[in-house]
Amino acid sequence: MSTDFNIxxxxxxxxxxxxxxxxxxxxxxxxxxxxxxKHINNIKKVVIDLAKSKVVNSIGISYLLEMIETLNxxxxxxxxxxxxxxIEKTFKIMGIFQFAEKADSIDSILN
Amino acid sequence: MKQNQLVEKLSLQAESFQEGFETxxxxxxxxxxxxxxxxxxxGSFLVTDIILMHKSSLESEWKLAKSxxxxxxxxxxxxxxxxxxxxxxxxxxxIDVSVVLPLSDSSYLGILxxxxxxxxxxxxxxxITLQILLQVFSSAYNSFLNEQKEKKLxxxxxEKVLQLNNLIDTGIELSRLERQNVLFELALERxxxxxxxxxxLIIIKDKENKKVADRITFPGKISTNKILKSRLKIExxxxxxxxxxxxxxxxxxxxxxxxxxxxxDEMLLQAIARQVQASIExxxxxxxxxxxxxxxxxxxxxxxxxxxxxxxxxxxIAGYELAGMNIPSREVGGDYYDCIDIGEGxxxxxxxxxxxxxxxxxxxxxxxxxxxxxxxxxxxxxxxxAEKLNKLIYKSxxxxxxxxFFTAILDSNSGELDIVNAGHNPGLLLKKDGTLEKIExxxxxxxxxxxxxxxxxxxxxxxxxxxxxLYTDGIPEAMNINEEEYSDEKMxxxxxxxxxxxxxxxxxxxxxxxxxxxxxxxxxDDITSLFLKRI
Numbered sequence: 001m002s003t004d005f006n007i008x009x010x011x012x013x014x015x016x017x018x019x020x021x022x023x024x025x026x027x028x029x030x031x032x033x034x035x036x037x038k039h040i041n042n043i044k045k046v047v048i049d050l051a052k053s054k055v056v057n058s059i060g061i062s063y064l065l066e067m068i069e070t071l072n073x074x075x076x077x078x079x080x081x082x083x084x085x086x087i088e089k090t091f092k093i094m095g096i097f098q099f100a101e102k103a104d105s106i107d108s109i110l111n
Numbered sequence: 112m113k114q115n116q117l118v119e120k121l122s123l124q125a126e127s128f129q130e131g132f133e134t135x136x137x138x139x140x141x142x143x144x145x146x147x148x149x150x151x152x153x154g155s156f157l158v159t160d161i162i163l164m165h166k167s168s169l170e171s172e173w174k175l176a177k178s179x180x181x182x183x184x185x186x187x188x189x190x191x192x193x194x195x196x197x198x199x200x201x202x203x204x205x206i207d208v209s210v211v212l213p214l215s216d217s218s219y220l221g222i223l224x225x226x227x228x229x230x231x232x233x234x235x236x237x238x239i240t241l242q243i244l245l246q247v248f249s250s251a252y253n254s255f256l257n258e259q260k261e262k263k264l265x266x267x268x269x270e271k272v273l274q275l276n277n278l279i280d281t282g283i284e285l286s287r288l289e290r291q292n293v294l295f296e297l298a299l300e301r302x303x304x305x306x307x308x309x310x311x312l313i314i315i316k317d318k319e320n321k322k323v324a325d326r327i328t329f330p331g332k333i334s335t336n337k338i339l340k341s342r343l344k345i346e347x348x349x350x351x352x353x354x355x356x357x358x359x360x361x362x363x364x365x366x367x368x369x370x371x372x373x374x375x376d377e378m379l380l381q382a383i384a385r386q387v388q389a390s391i392e393x394x395x396x397x398x399x400x401x402x403x404x405x406x407x408x409x410x411x412x413x414x415x416x417x418x419x420x421x422x423x424x425x426x427x428i429a430g431y432e433l434a435g436m437n438i439p440s441r442e443v444g445g446d447y448y449d450c451i452d453i454g455e456g457x458x459x460x461x462x463x464x465x466x467x468x469x470x471x472x473x474x475x476x477x478x479x480x481x482x483x484x485x486x487x488x489x490x491x492x493x494x495x496x497a498e499k500l501n502k503l504i505y506k507s508x509x510x511x512x513x514x515x516f517f518t519a520i521l522d523s524n525s526g527e528l529d530i531v532n533a534g535h536n537p538g539l540l541l542k543k544d545g546t547l548e549k550i551e552x553x554x555x556x557x558x559x560x561x562x563x564x565x566x567x568x569x570x571x572x573x574x575x576x577x578x579x580x581l582y583t584d585g586i587p588e589a590m591n592i593n594e595e596e597y598s599d600e601k602m603x604x605x606x607x608x609x610x611x612x613x614x615x616x617x618x619x620x621x622x623x624x625x626x627x628x629x630x631x632x633x634x635x636d637d638i639t640s641l642f643l644k645r646i
Contacts, residue, residue, distance in 0.1 A: 023330050026364040
């Protein structure tokens, strides 16, 4: 499997911000959920910045859905920023936006 | 405990059973449902240990699902190997209760309960409570499985819609891209995404020498060899314009690891490869069409330049008859003829042919024409004229361009001709007595070399009844469909047999004779001639 995926995360109060870089596939999805699970008890909001991720597959999406379900149970919310139009359309078709939102910027969620 | 007391106590517990069920069905994963069930058991029985095990089939090994104590292999011996619900109660053993609960997906839940904290042992009420909790878990697990199935069904359906949508979008986007590298990158991203491929590759090879012209991978940093050596891969390829385009997808991803690609994945790969092929073909055809348009424009411009240079009317020379003709070929060539009045009864007869065709040839003819008009004013000998023209053309043209040039300056009073032939077809002087002289004295074509070699001139006299015939290679080299040339011999024979015609008639006759020879073949070169007769 490819490991061409990196993630940088920051905590701002009750918000976890994750900036991804690369293909959101099995490896990418796993890394996102792993990072999320480290902070699950201390956060209410998660922002995933996809400025450097232009491709996602359905395995990656299944991890995102799993994360959304966990967040929803904890009354949390997932936001996406810097969505590539193709990824945005993909998320729309896969029903991600029924439970998560697109945000204009990271700051708009933090403030 | 009496029967009615038992029923009363159980009915008090009914609400907590319901709450337990609702908690269990909210679980999103197997880990969560077993964790919640563990807490439900903990709340119902005050026991030392609760161990939950799970195995996916009767033959599988037990795996720990939830426990807060360390498991020993010997603990598993308490779990029945039968495929039916088994509840066993023990006395004076390490544990008090063991349960094996068959589940609706053919998996099994194993439960081990330790001693009661008050050492009272499991009462009838506890046993009934355990039975009810097992039923609660079984129902909740069914509900959980159904919800998972429903989610998977919806996910799969959405995925199919996504694949179809991506396929359509990709086709449209690929057709809009001009740069091939961007096109390949997009194609790889899309096909990897819709097939869940871990990586993708395009290798472009030269069909003849099999050398790799280019290779692009997705993700960009993955090695080509890793993809090619994968056991789990599919391929599709096509050939176009002497190149082979090979698409490879490697390792279809699942949450449980890499797997083989499906028939649908192969079809999707072929569809994307076909879209890339169509895009490359369209780009190629567009380039061809633009190139054709550019050439046609150039030819049209070249034709208009040449049209302005070729004289519309030749001067009338007292005591002489003169006619000339230029029939350009489909691709505009660089033939040029003229007769320039340079005063005092002198006329410069010019016949020239520029190598190559198109705009560059037409521009060189234009340069020659301008230079001629300028130099002829100085009344130079033809050899000196040729030398000056040679230097000028050499400097102002690329190395592969040159001009074959023939000029004869006629003194119309004496009939004297001052001639130089710079690499052109020999001029033909047909004397009144029938003798024919080929005029070849001169040197190399203009612009070919600039070594300072002098041109050799020739002086002849045109007497009454003599004729001078100048032409370009478009006449002797005109070919028919069998690639047979009209030839110098046939041209000379025609000259001999028809030289008594007036020049206009002679020229139109020889052109007709050439056309008759050419037949259905295309005119490959300009046909140009000049015929001077002293009367």
